[in-house]
Amino acid sequence: MVLAHQAAAHPVTIVGPSIATLTKRAVTIFMYHGYIEAGADDDPGKFKVQVRPDAGDGSVNEHWITVAEFLAKGTTPADEDPDETEPIGEKVIAVTLTAGFVAEDLLYFHHSTLANSEWAECQQIVTDTSIDLIDGLTNEQTAAATTIFNDASKFVCALNLNANESYRVIWSHEGGTGMDGHVKPLAITHDSDTSV
Helix, strand or coil, X not given: CCCCCEEECCCEEEECCCEECCXXXXXXXXXXXXXXXXXXXXXXXXXXXXEECCCCCCCCHHHCEEEEEEECCCCCCCEECCXXXXXXXXXXXXXXXXXXXXXXXXXXXXXXXXXXXXXXXXXXXXXXXXXXXXXXXXXXXXXXXXXXXXXCEEEEEEEECCCCCEEXXXXXXXXXXXXXXXXXXXXXXXXXXXXX
């Protein structure tokens, strides 16, 4: 696991575990961020992808090097609750207000049960009626438990792991003014050019 799906309350730096790569050829890392507050995120957080060259037990911490950074949106997200319970697979999310939401927004459905929170992409807005999604919901979302936020972020990073001992992902959200969010990085490693 790169990092568990978790809350990231500003200010915070979450350091993922060192993941050994001595038998891996490549990794693709998928990083997700969603807001859970609607204030101004003037000091947005970022994902850092790091590698180090050391072979062996990986105890040389001074050798970590950041090879890629991905900055969250850094905005004031809009938020709205669903009007009713929306089942798994639903694409038309009934809402009372749509101010601040636009087509192609990346959305985060913040559910009171973390595991039921999810990311989605907006297909279109029907003014003050619905937020329509490109793909159906993965989890049931309810008026009582869910708030929809826009301005979520998704990133992907592909790394060649030849001559690297390990990699890790860090979520860094420091500075004076930042909004709380949720983060979830995932990864797929490749043992060879043809196997996963």
